[in-house]
Structure formats: structure tokens, C-alpha cells
Amino acid sequence: MPDVVYLHPRDNICVAARSLDRGAKIAVGGHSVLLVEPLRQGHKIAITPIEAGEVVRKWGETIGYAARRIEPGEWVHSHNLMIGELHQEYEKATATPSDPEPLECYTFQGYRRAGGRAGTRNYIAVISSVNCSASVSHYIARRFSADVLRDYPNVDGVLAFSHGHGCGMEFGGEHHRILNRVMGGMARHPNIGGYLLVGLGCETATPGFLIEDQKLVQIGGGRDSQSGSSNGRPSVLVMQDLGGTQKTIEEGVRLVAELLPRVNDCRRETIPASEIVLGTNCGGSDGNSGITANAALGYASDLIVRCGGTTILGETTEIYGAEQLLTRRARTPAVADKLIERIKWWEWYSGVFGCTPDNNPSPGNKDGGLTTIYEKSLGAIIKGGTTALNEVYRYGEQVTAKGFVIMDTPGLDPVSVTGIVAGGANVVVFTTGRGSCFGFKPTPSIKVATNTPMYERMIDDMDINAGEILSHGRSVEEVGREIFEEILAVASGKRSKSEKLGLGEQEFQPWILGPTL
Secondary structure (H helix, E strand, C coil), X not given: CCCEECCCCCCCEEEECCCECCCCEEEECCEEEECCCCECCCCEEECCCECCCCEEEECCEEXXXXXXXXXXXXXXXXXXXXXXCCCCCCCCCCCCCXXXXXXXXXXXXXXXXXXXXXXXXCXXXXXXXXXXXXXXXXXXXXXXXXXXXXCCCCCCEEEEECCCCCCCCCCCCHHHHHHHHHHHHHHCCCCEEEEEEEECCCCCCCHHHHHHHHCCCCCCCCCCCCCCCCCCCCEEEEHHHHCCHHHHHHHHHHHHHHHHHHHHCCCCEEEEHHHCEEEEEECCCCCCCCCCHHXXXXXXXXXXXXXXXXXXXXXXXXXXXXXXXXXXXXXXXXHHHHHHHHHHHHHHHHHHCCCCHHHCCCHHHHHCCCCCHHHHHHHHHHHHCCCCEEEEECCCCCCCCCEEEEECCCCCHHHHHHHHHHCCCCEEEEEECCCCCCCCCCCCEEEEECCHHHHHHCCCCCCEECCHHHHCCCCHHHHHHHHHHHHHHHHCCCCCHHHHCCCCCCCCCCCCCCCCC
């Protein structure tokens, strides 16, 4: 294991690759310094004198400014590093990468749906239009225990999708449109083999408007199967019309029971890896994230793109301060403009509530070595790999472009992944340095640890140890290839650690904007 990692010749800091004692000798980049104090893994060390107000660089990019003079060998963190302003001047599509050499030989065993999209799981969904029907949706789903589903081995489960909204909002307003995109995205998701909608009857977000707005039809299984009413319209339960809670539950149980054999008829088949839609997310990040797990995931993302698939980078608040690297990679100036517009919107939106994007990193991120949002973002965007940025989507929009794309989501993990999955992600890779225990049904979540001590401590939750890049001398490419192969294996039915633990039924959280009226 090396003592430190030196990321770029322009850097005036290095990063501790393991916990170091006071007096440890650091020799990197032509500099030799003695560590002034003990330092934990993932934290930063000055390797040259840094004057007050001078730029502090990591990956060759600005992560902040010295709040006072920092001596060589000194710990660099919140006590002596401030964020300052970057004053970005954006280049648009000035460094668009050439398309990589394609990979055409990779496949997975998935579910081919009637619309042509490919699923990696086969669930039935009970979807609430409003919080008032949330309990009923959960009561319906709970009737279908593992014992009941034993006769339907090709059905992964019955899931209730509920939320705390659906009323007290402007009809057709931004709040309503986002909620519709998310609920519509879950209904048509390729990992959902069939669904029904449950409403109260007097809410703003009526099931009828959701069906019309999202052009929903019942899917009910594989290529050729249909269910619901004879015209393909989804099954809808309205509690006030059916006579209340218990009658709605019984009708819902009856409808799900009708769906079960049809959804069970769907079988896995060989599907090209070009049908993988990969969602990427990081949670509980630390100073190793951008060096190990996110870098390896970026390599895997490039392999997915080379196969003709799609990889989605979300968490716009964790792109902030690094977006200039992405606008240069944009396929066209128009794509770059979409990202810039979202960044400007976030500056306005956070300001409305008296905060700034630098309220992220979290205390846990900082304890793990991250100091400013610029530093966190530079390490976070590496998940998206190195290929051209082909499109920027609003939250929960259906992702139709191939290659590397961005979806505008908040940094909060459940809210971010909800939007990415609603957009069509059929596999998620989730990197973590502090140890986030995350799952998200109906899409399997593969968790990648950034450091070996955490992986060993939380091995029941972690699928892959990218910390071996530092602790065992493995290359980023080697671990990236391992992540890629795990994506195909999990897409083919291998259960991730979070699935084995039963996680993922409580994390569904649509992003909500605007006042509650």
C-alpha cells in the first residue's frame, strides 16, 4: 500500500492512501515533506507552501482557496481551506471525445418487454397516486408473501410505490409534472411486468390524468402478454368509488392475483448488452471515492457505452464546480447549454432557501476527507467515464439516448436514484466510502466500497471492494472490468447484497418542488 496518492503534476496537495503518523516522510512530485500531524486515510496533505488566498488543486483543478498560509506537510481541510468562487467561463463541445471502439460480443439474460425495452427483474407494482391511498397499496402488496409467490418462481415480488404527496399542489404545475413523470416511469419500467394504480378519488394527482399525461397502457408480462381491461387501459382502483379501504384492498388483491400467472409466463432470454441502462450514484463519499470506486465505475461506464448501452450520471449538486469538464465533452453546444442552465437553476433554487450548493458535502463526507463541493464534484463526475456527453434530462424523464447522459437530480441518494430509475435505469451501481446501505427495488443496486477497511467491516452490504486499488495494488481498469462483469451478472439474475438483505422497498422518494398548498 502506498503512503499517499499524487493525482496531477499541477497539484499542491496529495491524499493519504492509508492512515499516517506524525513525522511520516512524504516524497511525491519532486517534493519531500514531513507530516506535521497524524492523518487518516483519504485526507489531504500540502506538499508545497500555499499562501493565503492561493488556489488549492487536486486532479489539477481548483478545489478551493487557502484561508491562511499552509505549510508543507500540513493537513489541508475545513480549518484552512475555503470554497471561494470559480467564476466559470464555459467551453461548449470544444473537447468532444471521439466515439470509442465498439464492443459487440457481450450479452445478459433479461426480460424482453412488449415495447422492446429490456428488464433485469420481473416485479408487479401497486402504485399510489396520492398519499391517501399509500396504506392501501402496501396492504395489497403485503398479501403476496414469499409463501404465496412460491407458485410463481419467475415473479420477483409485488411492490407498493407510495409517497407523501399527490394533493395540495397546482394542477399541472411543476410539482405535478415531476410526480407524473416519476409514477409513469415506474409503471412503464422494464423491470415491472404488470401494475395497477390506486387512488382516493378527490386528489389533485388523479390516476386518470396520470394515464392520459403519461400515455400509460397495461404491460402485464413479456413480449406478447396483455392484462387489465380489454382495451389495454391500466387497472385503476378508486377508494371512494369502491366503498373504502377494505373493499379496495380485496379488489386489489384480486387484480394482482390475475396478473401473477401472466407475469410469471415471462422468461429470461439472451439480450445484447446495448440494452443496459446503467444508473450511477455515490453516497457517503470520502476522500478515496474519486481515486478508487468512482474511477473504476467510470471505466465500467465506458465499457457499457462501448457495448452500445447507456450510463446515467445524476446528482447535479455533486456536479457543481466540475461542470466545466462536462460541457467541454458535450456532443453539441446545445447539450452543454442544457447542463449550464441546470447549474444556474440550482444556484437560484438553493438561494431561495438561504443556502448554497456548498452546504454539500455532508459532515460524514468531511470526516472522510472531502472539504468542498468542488472537490466532491471532481471525484463524483468520474463515475460518468470519458466518453462524449450526449444528452441532459430533467428529473424522471424517459432516457432514450444511448451513451453517456446526465439526469438533473438532487444529491440526496433516495431522491436521486428514484429519478434515475424512473427514467429507465435497469441496473444501478452505487459507490460509497463511509458505508451507505442502499437498495432500490425494482432495480438491483450493486454497491462498491472505496476503501478496504470499510469493505471488510461491512462486507454483508458491499458487493465489490475498489479499495484494493490502494490496499492491494490492483489497477483502476482491473476493478472497472470487475464492476462491468458484475453488472452483466446481476442483470442476468444474480442477486446483489442489498437484494439478499431485502433492502429497497422504502427508498422510493420522488423529488418534490414548490409549495404544499
